[in-house]
Amino acid sequence: MxxxxxxxxxxxxxxxxxxxxxxxxxxxxxxxxxxxxxxxxxxxxxxxxxxxxxxxxxxxxxxxxxxxxxxxxxxxxxxxxxxxxxxxxxxxxxxxxxxxxxxxxxxxxxxxxxxxxxxxxxxxxxxxxxxxxxxxxxxxxIKISDKEIKSYYESHKDEFKIQEVRASQILISTLDDDNKQVSKEEKEKLKTKAEKLLNKVNNGEEFNKLAKKYSDDKNSGKDGGDLGFFSKEDKNIDFTKEVFKLDKGKNATLIETSYGYHIVKITDKRTVTKSLEDSKDxxxxxxxxxxxxxxxxxxxxxxxxxxx
Incomplete structure (x- = not known):
């Protein structure tokens, strides 16, 4: 703690x-x-x-x-x-x-x-x-020298190995145009929409096509929902704490965050070691x-x- x-x-x-x-x-x-x-x-x-x-x-x-x-x-x-x-x-x-x-x-x-x-x-x-x-x-x-930083990196190298996942998502947003949460009634409708899309994905419909058509995250949506590789610290904690529990290649899962309903599928996992330069701060x-x-x-x- x-x-x-x-x-x-x-x-x-x-x-x-x-x-x-x-x-x-x-x-x-x-x-x-x-x-x-x-x-x-x-x-x-x-x-x-x-x-x-x-x-x-x-x-x-x-x-x-x-x-x-x-x-x-x-x-x-x-x-x-x-x-x-x-x-x-x-x-x-x-x-x-x-x-x-x-x-x-x-x-x-x-x-x-x-x-x-x-x-x-x-x-x-x-x-x-x-x-x-x-x-x-x-x-x-307090000043920290480059020598101290390098010495710390060399003696703690295992600590700079990080887990990353590659995931795809379809986001059904529960935020209005002013970035505020929609009403409870509207949120229930959006949840039903997300659950129907989840069923479509898990029944074999192509994830990338559904993402391009329905995802409210336009950045990943245009790429078929692909979020690329990311670590637990790279995105919203309510999102990543659930995403990192998922297994590669399994059925998609519905995750709720303050942004809305995320239909998520894990496409890859890997372990990477951050370089000294990237770890200095x-x-x-x-x-x-x-x-x-x-x-x-x-x-x-x-x-x-x-x-x-």
Missing amino acids: RKIVLMGLVALISINMVACNKSTVAKINDVKISKDEYKKTEDFLYATGTIESKDKSNQVNSDILSFIIDNEVVYQAAQEEGIKVKDFEVNEKFNNIKETIDENPAYKEKLKEAGINEEFLKKQVKKDLVVSKYKENFLKD DIKYRILNEKYSKQIDSLYKKGKITIT
């Missing part, structure tokens, strides 16, 4: 820790983390797609707890250094997030189920911006985050942290 925090895959999901009369799972200096707060964080991580499933056993997940503690430790250090953010920064970030949520009904519903309202989210936005500014201040003067990012991780470790040692 620390990787999620440090690699920038999660923004704005640090929980506001306050003392609580209920049972606690940890204490960071004078701040208690209640079991309820832990659970709310887990629900939020699940709602935002950061974790794919929730623990139904009611046990504390060490990765999630580590994530919470990391954020609280850094937040306390930022407060000691007097790091603050302006109201306009909070409002700007909050409005961007709210717009994204409003455009994705499924995402909005998950947040609602997790008890994440606008007041809660705005508090977390403010706190996360403080944490981000602390990290930015820590890293701004990634390596620099990794090295900086390793240094930041060590800084968090030093904050752990200075503080008093109790796991209950």
Whole structure:
């Protein structure tokens, strides 16, 4: 989970820790983390797609707890250094997030189920911006040499092997001309349309002809639906997390994302190794985050942290 925090895959999901009369799972200096707060964080991580499933056993997940503690430790250090953010920064970030949520009904519903309202989210936005500014201040003067980058690449070469798939799709969009989700009634009609096309594909009709005729993704549609090779990071995560579960040469599958209904078929799979040149930015990012991780470790040692 620390990787999620440090690699920038999660923004704005640090929980506001306050003392609580209920049972606690940890204490960071004078701040208690209640079991309820832990659970709310887990629900939020699940709602935002950061974790794919929730623990139904009611046990504390060490990765999630580590994530919470990391954020609280850094937040306390930022407060000691007097790091603050302006109201306009909070409002700007909050409005961007709210717009994204409003455009994705499924995402909005998950947040609602997790008890994440606008007041809660705005508090977390403010706190996360403080944490981000602390990290930015820590890293701004650190220089990474080409020698360090090359050495890292050579010693971690296996980590730069990536899985790619080649897929074809027919997209039935559920967005209107203003890029907003259509009504529920219209969406049901579009789903029926997509299911009929799926049946046609799996009953032997030519995928490329159907894609050219029906796909709302005109770029791939003109190529018969071919998306070319791509990795999990190259496209929308809601799309790729399902696509990479599929097998080459099997029947097409229907996948729903915020863009609409995707009729997808895997045509090839491969493993490639990124070159040093193509990996430089990634390596620099990794090295900086390793240094930041060590800084968090030093904050752990200075503080008093109790796991209950």
